[in-house]
Amino acid sequence: MIRRLRPTRLALAVTALTLGTVACGSGAGDSAGGSASSSASQASGGASGSGNGLSGEITVFAAASLKKTFTQIGADLEKANPGTSVKFSFAGSSDLVAQIQQGAPADVFASADTKNMDKVTAESLTSADPVVFASNTLEIAVPPGNPAKITSFADLTKSGTKVVLCAPAVPCGSAAAKVEAAAGVDIKPVSEEQSVTDVLGKVTAGEADAGLVYVTDVLGAGDTVQGIAFPESSAAVNSYPIAALKASKNAALAEAFVEAVTGEGGQQVLADAGFAKAP
C-alpha cells in the first residue's frame, strides 16, 4: 500500500486501523469496528489541514439507508481536502453488490448488512478487510397519533392491526424474522415489502397501522411517523461494514473516505442520525 504522501499522524491511524481489522481475522469483523473506530478517531480531524496529497475523484457505493449521513461525510471530506470529489451511488445493498460484481466503477462499498459485504469479499474484490462502522436496530413505526394504540411488540399481533414488514429475503425482513423468533411472536403482516423505505412509506401514508423499520428511518422521517422502541429488537442488530475496493483507481482517496467514516467526525454524523456504534 502506498501512502508516503500522507502526514504521519494519518498514516499511523491507518496502520492502526488496518492492524486492528487484520488482528480480528477475516470476514465482516463484527468485533473489529469498535477498536478500529477509536484508533482511527483522529483521521478526519487530522485531514482538515491541506497538503496531504489527496486529489481526484471517487465513487462510493453505499446502502440507501446511508444517504443522508454519507452525503454529509463526503461533503466534509471534500471541504477538508480541496481538489477532491466524492460521488455516491445509493441503492439497495444487493443491487450494489450485483453492480460491483459486474465491474461497476466503484471505489468504496458500504453495505447495510454483513451478508452482502461477504459476497464482495468472497470474490476478493476489497483491498482490505471490511470494517463495521455502525449498527442499527429495529423500531416500530406508527402514524402520528398512533391510531391502533400500539405500545409493545406483542401488540403487532392484535387482530385488525395492519402491520407491514420487510420480506424475509431483504435485510430488514430477516431482522424482523429474527426478532419475531426470539420474542416468540408471530406477526401476520398485510404486506411484505421489498425495502425499508417501502414499509415507511405505507406507515407515513397512514395505510398501515404499524411497520418495523430501523431507528434511523424513524428519526429521518421526522414528524411523519412516531417510533416505539421495544426490548426484543436487541435480537437482531444490523451491522454496517465498509471497505475500499481493489478496482479503485484512487486508492488513497478511497481509504481516506473509509477513515472519514470510521473516524470521529464520521462517527458523530452517524450518531446524530440515530446509528448505534459498531457492536
Added chain:
Amino acid sequence: MGLPAWVFVPAAVGAVFVVLPLLAMLTRVEWAQFPDLVTSESSRAALLLSLRTSAASTVLCVVFGVPMAVVLARTEFRGQSVLRSLVLLPLVLPPVVGGIALLYTFGRRGLLGETIEVLGLQIAFSTTAVVLAQTFVALPFLVVSLEGALRTGGQRYEEVAATLGARPTTVFLRVTLPLVLPGLASGAVLAFARALGEFGATITFAGSLQGVTRTLPLEIYLQRESDPQAAVALSLVLVVVATLVITVTRRSRTAL
C-alpha cells in the same frame, strides 16, 4: 418496392439491441433447476395472481376504455385535446407516480378513502388495489389503439345506419363495435400485457403479500435479493407469456 440497402444496417442494430439482452438472460437460466424454480409455491402463486388480476383489469379497461375512446373519436368539445392528454398521461408517467396518485385517492387517508371505508370496502393491501393499479396504467393502451381504429374507420356506415332509422345504441352495438373489433381486440391484449408487467404502481399502492398482492414482477424483484436464479427463471416465464400475448395480437390483426 425497393428499400434503400442502408436502412437494413440500423434496423439490424436496433433488432439486436432488443433481442440480445433477452438472449443474454437465456444464457443465465439454469435449465436443470428451471422446473423447480418456476413451480415453487411462491412462483405459482405470483403467476396465478398476475394472470387473474391482469384479466380483471383488462375487463375494466374494456368497460371504461371503449366509451372513452368513442367519446374522444366521435365528438368534439372544448378542452378535448387536454382531456385526451390527461387520459394518456399514465403512458408516460413513471409507474411509481401512478402508485402515489392512487394512494392519495383510494388510500385510507386518500380523497375517497372515507367514502370507501363507509361502504365497507377494504382497498389497501388487497387484490383490488393490484387491479386498480394495473387498470390505471393499462387503460391508455386500450383507449389509444381503439381511438385510432375508430378514426381510421370513419363514420360512413354509422351515418347510413342512422339514416335508415337505427337508434344510437343500435348503431353503436351493431355497426361501430363490429367494425373496430380488431382494434378493440389488439387494444385489450396490449392492456393485458401492460397489466402483466406492472410493477411500480403496484408496489407503491398495493404492497406485496404472497397470493394477495405479490404479482409476478414483484416476485421477480424480491427473488433477485435472495435467489437470483429463481428471478431469472421467472423473468423468462414473464417474457414468454408477454411474447405469446403480443404474437396473438399481431395474428388477429393481420388475419382481419
